[in-house]
Amino acid sequence: xxxxxxxxxxxxxxxxxxxxxxxxxxxxxxxxxxxxxxxxxxxxxxxxxxxxxxxxxxxxxxxxxxxxxxxxxxxxxxxxxxxxxxxxxxxxxxxxxxxxxxxxxxxxxxxxxxx
Numbered sequence: 001x002x003x004x005x006x007x008x009x010x011x012x013x014x015x016x017x018x019x020x021x022x023x024x025x026x027x028x029x030x031x032x033x034x035x036x037x038x039x040x041x042x043x044x045x046x047x048x049x050x051x052x053x054x055x056x057x058x059x060x061x062x063x064x065x066x067x068x069x070x071x072x073x074x075x076x077x078x079x080x081x082x083x084x085x086x087x088x089x090x091x092x093x094x095x096x097x098x099x100x101x102x103x104x105x106x107x108x109x110x111x112x113x114x115x
Contacts, residue, residue, distance in 0.1 A: 005076075006073060006076060006077065009069050009072065009073050010073070012069065013066045013069050013070065016062045016065060016066055017062055017066060019059075019062070020059040020060065020061075020062035021059075023055055023056070023058075023059035024056050024059045024060070027052040027053070027055040027056045027059070028052075028056065030048070030052055031049050031052045031053060031056075033045075034046070034048050034049040034052070035049065
């Protein structure tokens with residue numbers, strides 16, 4: 001792997017973290033507003049609160065993807081070989097943005113499998 005590819009992995013990690021943090025902060029801020037409204041007797045914000053808490057949990061998935069990318073980058077930089085370094089593309093971690101399946105395509109595959 002070239003330095004350019006390593007920098008691309010790092011750039012993607014940064015973008016994933018920035019996006020996740022933005023989702024978490026926005027959902028948390030709005031959830032706190034919803035809690036205040038519920039305390040004042042408005043039941044409708046409970047559904048919105050549940051949705052926002054789900055968004056926070058989904059956004060926290062960035063840790064798994066960035067961890068995989070960092071492990072791959074570490075192996076590349078150290079020249080590590082061994083289990084999981086067989087050249088099998090399924091063992092190479094998540095694809096970079098614009099490469100491989102996007103989330104919508106992966107979700108469609110899972111839905112088809114469940115049907």
